[in-house]
Amino acid sequence: MAAEEKSLVIIGAGFAGLAAGIYGRLNGYKTRIFEMHNLPGGLCTSWNRKGYTFDACIHWLVGSSPDSPHNEMWKTVGIARNREFVYADEYARCEGADGRTVIFHSDIDRLEQHLLELSPQDEQTIREFTGGIRMCNKFRFPADNEPFFTRLGKLMGIFFFFMFKGKKFKKWTAVTGEAFADRFKDPLLKDAFRQIWIPEFSMLFMLFTFAYLHQRNAGYPIGGSMPMSKALEARYLELGGVINYNSRVARILTEDGKVTGIRLVDGTEVPADRVISAADGHATLFEMLEGNYLDEKTREPYEKWPTFHSLLFISLGVNRRFDELPLTVSGISFPLKEPVQLADRMRERLPVHIYNQDPTLAPEGKTAITIMLESDYDYWKRLAEDRNKYLQTKEDIVSQVIMLLEQRFPGISEQVEVTDVATPMTFERYTGNWKGSFEGWLITPENAYTMTRPMSQTLPGLKNFYMCGQWVEPGGGLPTSILSGRRLIQTICKEDGIRFRRS
Numbered sequence: 001m002a003a004e005e006k007s008l009v010i011i012g013a014g015f016a017g018l019a020a021g022i023y024g025r026l027n028g029y030k031t032r033i034f035e036m037h038n039l040p041g042g043l044c045t046s047w048n049r050k051g052y053t054f055d056a057c058i059h060w061l062v063g064s065s066p067d068s069p070h071n072e073m074w075k076t077v078g079i080a081r082n083r084e085f086v087y088a089d090e091y092a093r094c095e096g097a098d099g100r101t102v103i104f105h106s107d108i109d110r111l112e113q114h115l116l117e118l119s120p121q122d123e124q125t126i127r128e129f130t131g132g133i134r135m136c137n138k139f140r141f142p143a144d145n146e147p148f149f150t151r152l153g154k155l156m157g158i159f160f161f162f163m164f165k166g167k168k169f170k171k172w173t174a175v176t177g178e179a180f181a182d183r184f185k186d187p188l189l190k191d192a193f194r195q196i197w198i199p200e201f202s203m204l205f206m207l208f209t210f211a212y213l214h215q216r217n218a219g220y221p222i223g224g225s226m227p228m229s230k231a232l233e234a235r236y237l238e239l240g241g242v243i244n245y246n247s248r249v250a251r252i253l254t255e256d257g258k259v260t261g262i263r264l265v266d267g268t269e270v271p272a273d274r275v276i277s278a279a280d281g282h283a284t285l286f287e288m289l290e291g292n293y294l295d296e297k298t299r300e301p302y303e304k305w306p307t308f309h310s311l312l313f314i315s316l317g318v319n320r321r322f323d324e325l326p327l328t329v330s331g332i333s334f335p336l337k338e339p340v341q342l343a344d345r346m347r348e349r350l351p352v353h354i355y356n357q358d359p360t361l362a363p364e365g366k367t368a369i370t371i372m373l374e375s376d377y378d379y380w381k382r383l384a385e386d387r388n389k390y391l392q393t394k395e396d397i398v399s400q401v402i403m404l405l406e407q408r409f410p411g412i413s414e415q416v417e418v419t420d421v422a423t424p425m426t427f428e429r430y431t432g433n434w435k436g437s438f439e440g441w442l443i444t445p446e447n448a449y450t451m452t453r454p455m456s457q458t459l460p461g462l463k464n465f466y467m468c469g470q471w472v473e474p475g476g477g478l479p480t481s482i483l484s485g486r487r488l489i490q491t492i493c494k495e496d497g498i499r500f501r502r503s
C-alpha cells in the first residue's frame, strides 16, 4: 500500500506530535492530530494578560545558529524561518549575601577567568568544569544537508571522539549537579552551582548547554514560545496535515493485539491504521491503554526514574525597565534576608527571570518577569481539593513574592500591575503531563544508558502503536521532541519499505 493511503492518528499537538505530523506528511502519510487544548505547542507555550506575555518555556533553543547541524531540522519544521535570536552574554547570575556575584558567562574563557578570580582555592574543580565544557565544544554532529563525505567524516570524528574521550564522557554522565556543587570549597560557588542546575540531573548536559552557549548556538527566539509553536502548526497545515483541537482522547482502541483507532471523551471513535501517542506517557499507558501493555521494562521508569520537578510559576507585569541588568539566559538569583516558607518549602533565595531581552513581551517601557520555583505536586493536588483555599494560597503567594522582591528591587511593589500564578495543577490541566512535570525524565547515572540505547517507541504485544516525545526521550526539550517524532516516522517508513525523506 502507498503511504498516502495509510492513516496515522497522532495524539497531541506538542512539539513531538507536530513533528510526527510534519515528517509523516513529508513521507506521504495521511495524518490527523487530536489535541485536547485549543492551541498548538503543549508545554511550549505562553499566555497574554493585559498587554503582557508570560512565557512558560523557552530559555534557549539548541540549534539556533545557522551553522549548527540542528538548524536544517529547524528549517524543515518551520521554526527557523524569519526568526530573530538573542544571544545573551550570561547564562545566569547568582548574587551572594557577602556582596559577591557569580556570573555564569556564556564565553568559556571569561567564565573560567571569572570563577578563578572569585575562588582561587577551587582552581582544580573550576578547571575540571571548564575542561568538560571545552570537551563538549569539540563534539560535532553531522547535519542533514551536508554532503555525504562531510557527514561520513563527522561520523568518523564521533567514533574517534568516543574512542579517546569515551571514559571522560562516561565519568561526567555519572556526576549529578548536586555532587559536583559539593566539590566547591567556596560556599557561594557551591550555592551557585546548586542554583543553576537540577540536583539529580547529570552534569554532562550542563557542559553541553555551556558549549552551545559559547558557540552562540542556543539563542532565545524573539517573541518566545507561542510564535514557535504556531510556526510548527503552520508548517504542518501547509503540508496538508489535519488537526482537531478541543479533542481529548480517552481510549486507544485495540483488537487482537493490534491498534484499531481512538475514542474521544465525547464518545466519537476514529479508526486508524496506526496510532501514535505524543501525549503524556503515564496517561497513555495507564489510562488510554488501561495498563494492558506493560512489561517490566515499560513499567520501570514510572516506578523508579525521577522526573523534572513540577513548578510554581509566578509571572508579574511590571511598569518599569531593568536597563541596569545584563541580558541573561535564565535570570538572576538573590539571597533573601532570612529564609521564608513559600508554598511547600523554605526558600533561602529567589530566582528572577527578567525578560529585558524581549521587548515584544511587554508594553513600551514595561517588563515581564517570571519566578520559577520547584514545588511539590502532591501539596498542590491536596490544596486543589478545596477550590477557595487553592485560590487564596495562590493570592497569598504572589503578595509574599512581591514583598520579597522589594529586598532586591526597592519600589517594585508599587510598579507591579499584573500578576499570574501557575501551579503544578495548571501544567497538568493544560498539557496533561504527569505530576505537572515540565520536561519528562531526568537523566541520572541510573538511566544514562538511554543516551546510547534509546527507549523503545513501541509496546510489547501491541501492533501499530507508537510513542514519541519527552516521555520516551529522557532529558526532554524541544529539539529532542522534534527528533523523537522524526525518529518514529523513520521507523514507520522502514516498516513500509519507504525511503525516508527528512526534508
Ligand SMILES: Cc1cc2nc3c(=O)[nH]c(=O)nc-3n(C[C@H](O)[C@H](O)[C@H](O)COP(=O)(O)OP(=O)(O)OC[C@H]3O[C@@H](n4cnc5c(N)ncnc54)[C@H](O)[C@@H]3O)c2cc1C
Pocket: 011, 012, 013, 014, 015, 016, 017, 034, 035, 036, 037, 040, 041, 042, 043, 044, 056, 057, 058, 059, 060, 061, 062, 247, 248, 249, 250, 278, 279, 280, 283, 430, 431, 432, 433, 438, 439, 440, 468, 469, 470, 471, 476, 477, 478, 479, 481
Ligand atoms: C518552564 C519550562 C521551561 C522550559 N525550557 C525549555 C528550554 O529552554 N529549551 C527547551 O528545548 N525545552 C524547554 N522546555 C521543555 C519543552 O517545553 C518540552 O520538553 C517539550 O515541549 C515537550 O514536548 P512534547 O511534545 O514531548 O510534550 P508536550 O508539550 O507535553 O505535548 C503533549 C501534547 O499532548 C496533548 N495531550 C495530552 N493528553 C492528551 C489527550 N488525552 N488527548 C489529546 N491531547 C492530549 C497536550 O495538550 C500537549 O499539547 C521547558 C518547559 C517548561 C515548562
